[in-house]
Amino acid sequence: MPGTYLPSEYLPVLIFIIIAEAFGFGALLIGMIFRPKKPYYEKLMPYESGITPTGEPRYKFSIRFYIIAMLFVVFDVEAIFLYPWAIVFDKIGIYAFIEMNIFIIILLVGYIYAWRKEAFEWD
Amino acid sequence: MIDTSAMGIIQVEEDVKIMPPNIIITTFDKIINWGRLSSMWPTTFGLACCAIEMMAAGAAHNDLDRFGIIFRGSPRQADCVIVAGTVTKKMAPVVRRVYDQIPEPRYVIAMGSCACTGGVFKTYSTVQGCDSFLPVDVYVPGCPPRPETLLEGLIMLQEKIRNEKARWSPWR
Amino acid sequence: MAVTEVRITIHPAGIDPVQIAEKIKELFPDQVIDVANFRDQVSVIIKKDMAFAILKHLHDDPLLSFDHLQDLTAVDYLKKKDVRFEVVYGLYSMKYRHQIRIRAQVAEDNPSINSVVPIWEGANWHERECYDMFGIRFNGHPDLRRILMPEDWEGYPLRKDYPLKGPEIENDWIGFREVIRRSQELKEFEWEG
Numbered sequence: 256m257p258g259t260y261l262p263s264e265y266l267p268v269l270i271f272i273i274i275a276e277a278f279g280f281g282a283l284l285i286g287m288i289f290r291p292k293k294p295y296y297e298k299l300m301p302y303e304s305g306i307t308p309t310g311e312p313r314y315k316f317s318i319r320f321y322i323i324a325m326l327f328v329v330f331d332v333e334a335i336f337l338y339p340w341a342i343v344f345d346k347i348g349i350y351a352f353i354e355m356n357i358f359i360i361i362l363l364v365g366y367i368y369a370w371r372k373e374a375f376e377w378d
Numbered sequence: 379m380i381d382t383s384a385m386g387i388i389q390v391e392e393d394v395k396i397m398p399p400n401i402i403i404t405t406f407d408k409i410i411n412w413g414r415l416s417s418m419w420p421t422t423f424g425l426a427c428c429a430i431e432m433m434a435a436g437a438a439h440n441d442l443d444r445f446g447i448i449f450r451g452s453p454r455q456a457d458c459v460i461v462a463g464t465v466t467k468k469m470a471p472v473v474r475r476v477y478d479q480i481p482e483p484r485y486v487i488a489m490g491s492c493a494c495t496g497g498v499f500k501t502y503s504t505v506q507g508c509d510s511f512l513p514v515d516v517y518v519p520g521c522p523p524r525p526e527t528l529l530e531g532l533i534m535l536q537e538k539i540r541n542e543k544a545r546w547s548p549w550r
Numbered sequence: 551m552a553v554t555e556v557r558i559t560i561h562p563a564g565i566d567p568v569q570i571a572e573k574i575k576e577l578f579p580d581q582v583i584d585v586a587n588f589r590d591q592v593s594v595i596i597k598k599d600m601a602f603a604i605l606k607h608l609h610d611d612p613l614l615s616f617d618h619l620q621d622l623t624a625v626d627y628l629k630k631k632d633v634r635f636e637v638v639y640g641l642y643s644m645k646y647r648h649q650i651r652i653r654a655q656v657a658e659d660n661p662s663i664n665s666v667v668p669i670w671e672g673a674n675w676h677e678r679e680c681y682d683m684f685g686i687r688f689n690g691h692p693d694l695r696r697i698l699m700p701e702d703w704e705g706y707p708l709r710k711d712y713p714l715k716g717p718e719i720e721n722d723w724i725g726f727r728e729v730i731r732r733s734q735e736l737k738e739f740e741w742e743g
Contacts, residue, residue, distance in 0.1 A: 287412065290482075291545045293739050297478035297732075302454055305472035448573040468700045469727040474729050483741050502707050502716025505726070511733040533565065545741075 322374050333362050410546045414457070414483060415536040417446040420454040421476060425463025428490035432462045435525035442512045447532065453477075458485035460528075461512070464492035465505045474511050483545065484536075487531055488501070489518045497521065564648030566663070567592035570614065571650065578604055583655065593651040595636070601654040602664040608641060608652075609669050616641040619666070622676035624656075624684045628710035634658035635686060639666070662687040683708035700725060 301308050340355055369375065387397045395403040424432055428529055436442045436449060450456040460483050477486065488508055491497035494517045496506035508514065515538060520530035571585045571594050581604065583661035584595040596604060608616045619638035628634060635656040642649040656663050666673045677688045677699040685706035688694055696703060703723055705712055716722070 290547075291547075293482060295474060295478075295739055297736075298481075298739075300475075300479070302452060302479050305475040339719065470726055470729045474733060478736070485741070501714055502712070511729050512626055513742070 319374075319377065326369060326374065328374075329365070330362070398543060406545060406546065411540050411542055415539040417448075417457075418485075418532070418536065418539075419450045419455065419457045420487075421449050421453045421459045421480065422449045422451065423459050423461055423473065423476060425461070425465065426490075426492065428462035428493070431522040431525055432460060432489065432528060435528045440525040440529060442529070442532070445529075445532065445536075451496065453479040454481070456480055457483070458487060458515075460487045460489050461508050462489040462492045464497065466503050467505055468503070470505055470508075470511060473508065474497075477512055485515045485535055485537060486512050487516045487518060488514045489528060489531070490523060491521045493546045494519055508530055558593060560654065561645050561657055564643065565613070565644040567650050573614075573720040574604065574608075577607065591651065593638075593653050595653045595655065596652045598637075598656050598663045601637075601652075602666065602669075604654065605639065605666055606669055608650075609624055613646075614646045616643045616644065616650070618642040618644050619670040619676075620667070622673050622680065624680045624686055626684060626708065626710045635661055635684060637663055637686065657681075662689055665697065665723060666690050667691055682706070685709070692741075 301312070303309070337355070338357070340351065344351070387395050387403070391396050393405045393408055397403065422429075422432075424430075434440065436447075442449075453459065457480070458482060459473075459477055461473060477484070486508075488494045492499065492504070493508045494514075496504050496523075500506065505511075508537075516535045518528055518532045520527050567590070568585075568587065571592050574594055574596075575582045575585070578596070578600060581596050581600050586593045586595065608614050613715065615634060618641070619639065620642045621638070623638050625636045625638060627636065632653040635652045635658070637656055639652040639654070640649070643654065647732060654663060663685070663686065665677055667677065667688075667690070674692070675697060677691055680686050680693060681688060681691075681694055682696040682698050683706060695701065700723060702725075705717070707716075716733060719727070
């Protein structure tokens with residue numbers, strides 16, 4: 256039957272995953288075995304060119320980072336929905352074409368709203 | 379001990395054996411010391427005129443990069459500190475704090491006469507040698523030392539690291 | 551066609567410094583103690599009471615116009631002269647290109663003099679250095695504190711009776727003693743090869 260995949264054909268993927276994990280964790284483990292551990296107060300202080308640190312460690316950053324991230328998530332999910340539709344496009348006919356256009360137009364309304372509200376301006 | 383000559387293992391030097399053509403058997407000490415000395419990353423701590431000679435040593439004519447020495451800006455990413463220049467009493471806490479913030483294993487090179495012993499300045503504001511508050515490994519004298527002299531000091535530090543024994547576990 | 555107009559003003563050449571010293575003597579006769587001349591370098595030694603007024607006159611007078619304070623420093627004549635300190639002002643006129651040196655005598659008990667920062671802004675750090683090194687207070691200085699030595703240093707290093715080697719280790723600056731004490735405590739964390 257076309258389109259069936261036996262689980263044993265995924266064995267290389269499993270070996271790949273195991274070797275990748277071994278590299279990552281192995282490096283950390285070898286570091287833990289071989290490195291010296293002698294903490295004391297001056298060594299653990301945050302570095303500020305040799306003087307005692309002054310001022311706040313955190314500062315307020317602007318909200319447009321959050322807005323750009325939100326917009327990215329929404330349109331990325333839309334793109335993900337487009338991929339399987341594109342693969343089986345020739346089997347599902349004109350009905351699916353019109354339905355996907357409606358989907359895109361709904362999201363386009365949101366896009367134009369964000370545009371008019373200056374969500375894409377950086378300054 | 380196991381008779382290894384039949385398997386084709388040749389002893390190259392003390393504790394280093396080669397199974398030709400490309401398998402090397404050695405001890406942890408040698409490998410870890412080799413790794414540490416071949417990539418000695420100093421914190422730049424140029425205070426005065428010796429800093430210029432340190433820059434000259436790192437520049438093209440006398441190259442420090444061929445020894446694996448890359449100057450790092452932050453003590454957190456460094457292996458050693460090269461104290462190059464006069465240490466004044468006002469600057470001493472800063473030098474000590476930068477040394478404190480280098481993770482082990484860490485080394486100190488005192489470059490120039492002022493860092494070794496206070497130099498020509500026996501005055502009210504000059505520390506007479508940075509070894510009053512730092513554990514110095516290599517003293518590089520000169521006013522200022524030529525780049526080749528600093529290179530000799532760094533190679534001497536590499537020899538010192540090569541002879542370390544079992545300094546690689548959390549219990550040492 | 552545009553014409554660029556260039557105006558060159560030729561100022562009269564500088565006045566001989568001996569004549570400037572004479573002029574100051576005429577205007578402030580009881581303030582000038584002496585005029586010293588060494589190989590055409592003229593210094594006028596004045597008392598410190600009206601030093602600010604004299605310097606302001608030298609700055610404002612259109613024929614003298616000393617608009618550049620080249621240097622401000624102090625000298626300690628321990629026991630060589632009656633009055634211990636002298637604050638030295640090196641003045642230069644960029645317009646007429648003449649220069650002169652004014653030395654104001656400052657006594658040892660309560661050494662203080664009026665600050666010239668209202669006349670020349672650049673005197674700010676020079677006066678801080680004089681305070682740091684000699685202990686001369688400048689009245690009216692916006693921010694008089696030590697500039698070269700640490701903030702809580704005791705003593706004025708460039709006075710002639712200050713030892714060159716500095717204080718003994720027991721009386722040394724507290725910050726340096728702290729560093730040595732802390733490095734002794736942290737001896738166990740040092741990495742011996």
